[in-house]
Amino acid sequence: MNLIHQALVFDSAAAFLAAAVPFVTEGVHRGDTVLAITSAANEELLREHIGGTAEHVTFLSAVDWFDSPGRTLDAHHRRIDALPGTTGILRVLSEPVWEGRDPLETSEWGRYESVLNVALADARAWLMCGYSSRSLPTAIVDDARRTHPALAVGAQSEASIAYADPASYYAEHNGPLLPRPGEGVERLADFADMAPVRQFVADHATRLGVPAERLADFALAVNEVATNAVRHGAGHGDARLWATDRRVICEITDPGRATDNFLGFLRADPGGGQGHGLWIARQICDLLEMRTGSGGTTVRLHIRRSS
Known part of the structure; x- marks a missing residue:
C-alpha cells in the first residue's frame, strides 16, 4: 500500500473516539504496528474504550514525538523500516503539538505535515492526525485540511477539498527569513x-x-x-x-x-x-x-x- 494521511478534525470526545477506536482496533486485529501519540486526556479515553486491545498498542508522549520536524520524520522512517513481514503497516494515531509554538515553529510544523505526503508517499503507513476544533486556533485546523489529502469522518474517509499540492504549499512558506539579526551577531x-x-x-x-x-x-x-x-x-x-x-x-x-x-x-x-x-x-x-x-x-x- 501507499501512504494514507488523514486529518481527524473533532469537536468532542465522541467524535474523536468514533474515528480513533475503529482505526486502532482494526490495526491491532490485522497485526499492524499501532502507535497512539495523543493528549493525556484522549489517551485515557482511548484506553477506556478499547479495553484489553490497549496491550497491543504502543502509547508515546506527544511532546517527545513532536520534538522537531526533522526528528519526527526520521522517527516515522525508523518505525516503517522496522515493520515485520511484508503485509503489516504502521498505523499512527497522533495529535500534533501546537500549544506554545511561536509563528515560525507553527509554520514549520505545517510544512512538515505537508511534506509527509511526499517523504512517505510509498510507505506502508496510515497516519491519522487529530485536530481539536474546540481548543486549537481556527487557522491551524483550516491548515490541517490543506496538508492532509483525506479527512477521517467516523470510521469513513473522504477527500479533503482544501488539500494543497505539497510543492505549492512548501513554496508558500518560503517567505523572508525572519527575524533579521540585530545586535550581537x-x-x-x-x-x-x-x-x-x-x-x-x-x-x-x-x-x-x-x-x-x-x-x-x-x-x-x-x-x-x-x-x-x-x-x-x-x-x-x-x-x-x-x-x-x-x-x-x-x-x-x-x-x-x-x-x-x-x-x-x-x-x-x-x-x-x-x-x-x-x-x-x-x-x-x-x-x-x-x-x-x-x-x-x-x-x-x-x-x-x-x-
Missing part, C-alpha cells in the same frame, strides 16, 4: 574550509546559549551545511551566529543556487554519495530553514537555548 566571512567554521561555533555557541551537551551535535550540523556551501556554491561562504530569546541561530550563506525540492526533508539514498548533509542537519537541529534563488542560498540552523 558574530560573523565569519568568506570561509573556504571547515576548520575555521568549527572553531567559530566552538568560540561563540555556548556563550550564546547552546546547551553544552548539544554543542558537538550543533557543530556537526553547521559543518554539514557549510560543507555543502563550499562544494555546491562558489567554493566559499559566510557564517553568522546570534541568539533570540528562544533559540541560537547559525546562518550559512553562499552564492550558489540549490535546485532540489523539499531540501533536506527527503531521506537520502543510503548508497548514494550526495544529499546526506541537509538530512543529518535536520535531525540535529530543532528547526532548519532554507531559501535558495538567483541571489544565492541561505540556511538557518536553529537550536533551543539553555533554560
